[in-house]
Amino acid sequence: MARSFRTHKPLVDAFNHIFSRLLMRDDTSPVRAYQIALDALMEAERADMPSDAPPLELLLLPKLEGDDGEKVDRRAWEARELAQRIRYIVEVEQRMVFDKEERRLRPMRYGDVALLFQAMTNSTLYEEALKAEGLPYVSIAGRGYFDRQEVWDLLNLLKALYNPADDLALAAALRSPLFNLSDEALLALRFERKDRLWAALGEATLPAYRAAFWEEADVLTFAYETLRDLRTLAGRVTIHELLTEALERTGYLAVLSGLPDGARRRGNVEKLLDKARTSGKSTLGAFSVYLDDLRATEAREGEAMLDSTDAIRLMTVHKSKGLEFPLVVIVDASYGWKHGGAKDALIYDAAAGWACTVYDEGKQVAPFAYRQAERLQAGREEAEKRRLLYVAATRAQDYLLISGAVDVKDGQLKASGWLGWLIEALDLADSALDAAQVFEQPWGKLAITCPQAVLPPLPLPDPEPETETRAEAVSAPPLLAPLPVDPRTTLRSLTATQIMQMGSALHGTPADTRPIYREQWRRSVLGDAPARIDMTTVRQDRISDTKIGEIVHEAIRDDLPDNRAALAYLLDCRAWEQGIVTPEARAEAVSRAYGLLQKVRQSDVFTWIGEATQVLREVPFIYETGQRAIHGQIDLLIQRPSGAWAVIDYKTSYVGGVSLTEHARQYIPQVGVYAAAVSALLGSIPQVYIHYIRYQKTVSIAEADWRAALARLEDDIGSLLG
Known part of the structure; x- marks a missing residue:
């Protein structure tokens, strides 16, 4: 017993x-x-x-x-x-x-x-x-707010809009009450095109294919047109505006209202909208980081309660x-x-x-x-x-x-x-x-x-009473009076990208671009409200140089394959990640990026990589200045046969009207931070280079120059905040 x-x-x-x-x-x-x-x-x-x-x-x-x-x-x-x-x-x-x-x-x-x-x-x-x-x-171990299905539906929608190559997110969004596509239709789409679900969705709306999806042809057409229109807005409006437009187009809130526990589901969606509005983010990456921080806070609070x-x-x-x-x-x-x-x-x-x-x-x-x-x-x-x-x-x-x-x-x-x-x-x-x-x-x-009568429903919280605004100001006690704050002290953490934007705001060429960089920098570090961005559904066919540069940077992170077909496939995947979806646009992006990578192969830097005893790519770092922390990733860090370390930063910029040496001046604070971080970590002062891929030229940055830029860092920040 x-x-x-x-x-x-x-x-x-x-x-x-x-x-x-x-x-x-x-x-x-x-x-x-x-x-x-x-x-x-x-x-x-x-x-x-x-x-x-x-x-x-x-x-x-x-x-x-x-x-x-x-x-x-x-x-x-x-x-x-x-x-x-x-x-x-x-x-x-x-x-x-x-x-x-x-x-x-x-x-x-x-x-x-x-x-x-x-x-x-x-x-x-x-x-x-x-x-x-x-x-x-x-x-x-309960279901937290971020694990609610209706929250996941909208997060999957955002992932699909910002990265059409994310088939899983796209399938989840299509299957959700946003579009309510059946499992059979999703399976048929996969059989139709085994490479990309987005391409299959577009083809399914063509007259030649509608017969194969006759039961859900209208649903497919609605889903494709809605997602296509929303994709043109992604990155150009805030996440809050994008989600609001998606909810209006799909009637998602009305659908949730008809489901069990509909009021709660609607409340969860409205809470996500509120978080999106509070964040003010326009990119999925920035909004995802914001949500990750909220998740971490939610988890810490939950775990603390366990004690x-x-x-x-x-x-x-x-x-x-x-x-x-x-x-x-x-x-x-x-x-x-x-x-x-x-x-x-x-x-x-x-x-x-x-x-x-x-x-x-x-x-x-x-x-x-x-x-x-x-x-x-x-x-x-x-x-x-x-x-x-x-x-x-x-x-x-x-x-x-x-x-x-x-x-x-x-x-x-x-x-x-x-x-x-x-x-x-x-x-x-x-x-x-x-x-x-x-x-x-x-x-x-x-x-x-056995209760014999039903308890009344939980009361709704009373709205906050409106208070009358009076012209007479009431002085606060001395200890409650607002303290004067030096705006420079609020920037305790900066990214390497923000340091680069700062350099461009001070030394960018041509000079008339500096005010633009200054506003970009202020919005980035202070969270200033961006200028109004009007919604538009006009499709932009031109592939920006910035996107080509991102594709090249992503490709350089890995060892480049020698086989041209393998390299083209890699670039095609990177183009998808940048939101370039049509076959013609992808082919153009692959061609332009391939040309730049061929220039990389023919450069002195590529020879240095082959001769190096150690090659480190995308090296993360945190550099403490004493007043703030700067973090980011170094494109390339190599140890040369002599034992010396070298920091190399790639640039795909077009340069006009000035020499490369003059143009590189705006990047000295950024690479100076890289050099200082490497010096603190390895105990030796590295060589510093900026490599212009388009021109197959490498600019050497002297130690005295980057140290001088770091010495002026606080003054430069103050001048941009003033």
Whole structure:
């Protein structure tokens, strides 16, 4: 006989009674190998209960109608009832528990309570109910805001717009309620074009292909035209404006409103819009970094709460394995796991093998092999669910509270999921749904609570009252008066790109471009509002020199393949990443980038790389100046045969009207930071070069020049901020 050191005798006896009926092995079942039998009953090390309260309690929610006659959301109702019940047990009843560490009885605290879920899908309902009651709680391994499906739908849309080569993001956006494309249509698109989903989507809208997608031709056309128009805006308007346009075009918010828990889903989308508006970002990269920072903050706050000894824990049953709590609440025990809706066309079972549905007289039907595979899967899932219920219940140290929805059919109490099994095991099918009952069982007391009236919905927060603005200024106390701030002290962290922009603002050529660079720099480092960008859907066919430069820089990061076809393929992939999607535009981009890379191969720098004893590409660094930190990546760092290190920065710029030496002046602060970072890391002063790829020329930057630029760094920052 197994001995429990966790739970007292009445609760252990209750477990023995329940699970001797629920955990049985049927030797005639094809899934008997997965079934677990309670062969040995447990006995308890601890004999006495800590109080006279029933160790097992059921909170049953009957089917009722609200005051307006509408169907009641019993899950939300259950959440509110549980929150109030927990408050009553802890604060009013002050129920006693056994403290295993101190080996004594003490009143229950909120930190003694755990809510266990089969799945965290609806955990926010319970979080809000606890919050409304003012109860402390922490969700462990739950679905955070950024894991909500509606948030992922929009983030996938952004990824697809900014990188058409991201097939996974594009497929997820197409399959989502934004466009609601079927799995079959996505599969047909993949068969149509195995290289790029975006190209396949465009071809599917052509008259020659519409017949193949006749059932969803209009949906495909709408999706392609919408995505095409949104792509012309990506990078030219803020993320907030782009998302707003996407929501208006797709009617996504209206679709969410019609889904279960629609108000919450809409709220999550509006929250994302608010974050996008607050960020002011125009590029996906910058917005992604912003969201990553928010995610990290959200995670840190959640983890910090885990240290609290007085917070209710919300977690899945799987996460609770090996843990124990004085009061365990098995939440939503009537949660059903029946498979409904359309059947998968193809399924696999370890015992039955592969099985598929077939079409018979225009209908999809399941043959015997398919039904047999389904039965085997269902049998294994039921065995696992019974085992999981045992795990959940036996986490309880002193008390177990189980809640869920019930119905009365033909005079019998019925429920789905775990609660249905428990009603059967406890012989409660003939019980009446009275407000509160206590049954004497052979193992102890069983309490059943059945609320007779629906609690009112959670109140909406009151709007902030408007305050009248008065002309008379009220002087603040001295310690609350605003402090004078030197704007230079706010720039504690700068990027190497921002240092380059600073150099261009001071020394860029021609001189009339310097004010433009200055505004770019200010917006970058201070977060100044950008000039208004009007939305437009005019397609730009010209490929900018900046994009070609980005393609070349990305290609240089890797060892360039000698095979021309392999190099062309690499450049084609880089062109996709830059948003160049049409075959003609990609061919032009590949040709222009290939020409520049051939110049790299023919340059002195390429020879230096071949002779170098060490070659490091895209070297990350952080350089501390004493007043601020500068971080970035060095294009190329090599160690020459002499042992000297060399910093090489590639430029694809066009230069007109001035010498390369004069043009390179604007980049001296940037490469000076590189040199100082390498010097601090390696203990030796590197040689510094700026290589102009278009002209196959390399400009050497003297140590005195870059040191002088670093010495003027603070003054230069001050002059641009002034």
